[in-house]
Amino acid sequence: MSADVPTHLDGNAAAGALRELFAVDVTTAIARCAGCGRTGVFAEARLYADAPGLVARCPGCEDVLLRVVTTPSDTYFDLRGLTYLRLPNTP
Amino acid sequence: MERTALRRRLTWQTGTVTQVREETSTARTIVLDLPDWPGHLAGQHLDVRLTAPDGYRASRSYSIASAWTGEGVELTVEQVPDGEVSPYLVEVLKVGDPLEVRGPVGGWFVWRPEDTGPVQLIGGGSGVVPLMAMLRTHAHAASTTPVRLLYSVRRPASVIYRPDLKDLAASDDVDVTFVYTREAPPGEPRVGRIDAELLAAKAFGPADDPTTYVCGPTPFVEAVADLLVAAGHDPSKVRTERFGPTGGPR
Ligand SMILES: Cc1cc2nc3c(=O)[nH]c(=O)nc-3n(C[C@H](O)[C@H](O)[C@H](O)COP(=O)(O)OP(=O)(O)OC[C@H]3O[C@@H](n4cnc5c(N)ncnc54)[C@H](O)[C@@H]3O)c2cc1C
Ligand SMILES: [Zn+2]
Numbered sequence: 001m002s003a004d005v006p007t008h009l010d011g012n013a014a015a016g017a018l019r020e021l022f023a024v025d026v027t028t029a030i031a032r033c034a035g036c037g038r039t040g041v042f043a044e045a046r047l048y049a050d051a052p053g054l055v056a057r058c059p060g061c062e063d064v065l066l067r068v069v070t071t072p073s074d075t076y077f078d079l080r081g082l083t084y085l086r087l088p089n090t091p
Numbered sequence: 092m093e094r095t096a097l098r099r100r101l102t103w104q105t106g107t108v109t110q111v112r113e114e115t116s117t118a119r120t121i122v123l124d125l126p127d128w129p130g131h132l133a134g135q136h137l138d139v140r141l142t143a144p145d146g147y148r149a150s151r152s153y154s155i156a157s158a159w160t161g162e163g164v165e166l167t168v169e170q171v172p173d174g175e176v177s178p179y180l181v182e183v184l185k186v187g188d189p190l191e192v193r194g195p196v197g198g199w200f201v202w203r204p205e206d207t208g209p210v211q212l213i214g215g216g217s218g219v220v221p222l223m224a225m226l227r228t229h230a231h232a233a234s235t236t237p238v239r240l241l242y243s244v245r246r247p248a249s250v251i252y253r254p255d256l257k258d259l260a261a262s263d264d265v266d267v268t269f270v271y272t273r274e275a276p277p278g279e280p281r282v283g284r285i286d287a288e289l290l291a292a293k294a295f296g297p298a299d300d301p302t303t304y305v306c307g308p309t310p311f312v313e314a315v316a317d318l319l320v321a322a323g324h325d326p327s328k329v330r331t332e333r334f335g336p337t338g339g340p341r
Contacts, residue, residue: 007309009333013152015196016138019101028198043199050336 011045014054017068021077030086035063042085101193103140104128108188109163114251118169118217119181120156123190130159133228134201134221134304134332137164137194141176151176154221154306154332155195158228167251169217200304200332204232208302211295212240213285213315215307216249218334222306223252226259239266241294243285243311246274268293287318297323306332 011027018026027043038060045056045065053069058081067078110122133155140150157165170181184190202210202225210229212222219242229238244250250269260267270289275282283289295301303324305315312331319329 007333007335009309009335010200010331012197012199012332013136015136015198016101016150016152016193019196020193021100023100025196025198027196041199043197 008046008048008057010043011041011047011056012043013047013049014056014068015043017054017070021068021075024087026085026087031065032083032086033058033060033063033065034081034083036061037083101196103191103193105189105191106164108184108186108190111184111186114167115249117181117249118167118251120165120167121180121184121190123164123166123192124162125164125192128164129195130161131155131164131195132198132201132203133158133224135195135197135224136221137166137192137196139166139176139180140191140193141179142191149175150193154224156220156223156227158224158231160231167217167220167223169251200306200330202228202302202304204228204234204236206302207236209295209299210236210238211301211303212238213243213294213303213305214240215243215311215315216245216334217251218305218307218311218332219251220306221332222304223255225304226256226265229265230259230262235264237264237266237295239268239293239295241268241270241285241289243270243272243307245272247271247276266293285315285318287322290318290322297325300325301328303329304332305329307334309333309335 015027029042030039031042032039038058044059046059048055055064056066058065063081065081069076104127106123106125108121109124112120114120136152136154138150138152140148142148153166155164156167168177168180171177214222256267259265270285271282272284305312312333316329316331320326
C-alpha cells in the first residue's frame with residue numbers, strides 16, 4: 001500500500017462514524033449522487049478515511065457525496081453531494 | 092433485539108478482555124465481554140478506540156469474528172508492522188484489560204441464515220475474519236445453504252483458524268479451498284494468486300447465482316471483484332469489504 005496512491009475503503013467502513021450521528025444504519029440506505037444521478041447502496045461508495053475526516057465519493061463519477069469532519073468540540077457533516085438518501089421505515 | 096440495536100445512536104462502550112488466543116505468529120484473537128452488547132449479524136464490524144495518557148486517540152475498524160450466541164464478542168487482529176493500533180492489540184493487550192469499542196455497525200457486508208441461495212466467500216489474509224463469522228453463524232444456525240470459501244494466504248503458517256476451518260470443511264454444506272501465494276504445503280503443488288481459472292474450478296459460477304463476499308486488503312478485493320464481474324457475475328451480488336487503513340486520530 002504505497003502512500004502516494006490514495007486507497008479507498010467501502011462506504012460500509014463509515015458505519016461507526018455515521019451511527020454516532022444517526023439512529024439508523026445509513027450505509028444500507030440508497031443514495032443518489034447529485035453529480036451524475038447514479039443511485040446505489042451507500043455502502044458501495046468509495047470511502048477515503050485518511051483525509052481530514054471521512055470523505056465518501058460516488059463510484060460512478062467520483063464526486064464527493066458526503067463529508068464528516070470531527071473537531072474536539074463539534075462534528076461537521078456536509079451532504080451537498082447527495083440528492084437524497086432513501087431508508088426503509090422499518091429496518 | 093436487532094431492531095432496537097439499529098434504532099439507537101451509537102456511543103462508545105468499554106469491554107473487558109476475557110481471553111486471548113494466538114492464531115498465527117502475527118495474528119491473535121481477542122475475546123471481549125461487553126455487558127451492553129445488543130448482538131450482531133455475521134459480517135458486521137466494530138470500531139476500537141485507544142486513548143494515550145496525554146489524551147491522543149486513534150480508532151480503527153475490526154470485523155467481528157464470532158457468531159452471536161448470547162455472550163462475548165471475538166476479534167482477530169493481524170499485526171501491521173509499524174502500525175499504530177494493531178501492535179498494541181496483538182502484543183500488549185492482556186486478559187483483564189479494558190477496551191473501548193463502538194458497534195456493531197455495517198449492515199451491508201452481512202449474511203443472515205434466512206438469506207437463501209449459495210454463498211461464496213473469498214478472503215485474503217485477515218480478510219477471512221468476517222467470513223469466519225459467517226461460517227460460524229451458518230454452523231450455529233444449522234443452515235444447509237451451500238457455502239464455499241476460497242482463502243488466499245502466503246504460506247501454510249499464515250492460515251488463521253486452521254483447526255476450526257478443518258472442522259467446518261468436514262460438513263457437507265461447506266467447501267474450503269486454500270490458495271497459497273508464496274509457499275504451499277507438501278503435496279500441494281499450486282502456488283499463485285486467485286485467477287479466472289481457479290475461480291472457474293473452485294468457486295460458484297454465475298449460473299449458480301451466488302451472493303459473493305470478498306474481503307481483504309484493498310488491492311486483493313479489487314482484483315477478485317474484477318475477475319468475478321469479468322466472469323459474468325452480477326455486480327450487485329458481489330459484496331466487498333476492503334481492509335485498508337482506517338486511519339487517523341479521532
Ligand atoms: C471494515 C474494516 C474491518 C477490518 N477488520 C479487520 C480485522 O478483522 N482484522 C484486522 O487485522 N484488520 C482489520 N481491518 C484493518 C484495521 O482497521 C487496521 O487498518 C489495521 O489493524 C492496521 O491498523 P494500525 O493502526 O496497526 O496501522 P496504521 O498505523 O493505520 O498503519 C501503519 C501502516 O500500515 C499500512 N496499513 C494500515 N492498515 C493496513 C492493512 N489493513 N493492510 C496493509 N497495510 C496497512 C498503512 O498504510 C501504514 O503505512 C479492518 C478494516 C476495515 C475498514
Ligand atoms: Zn456520481
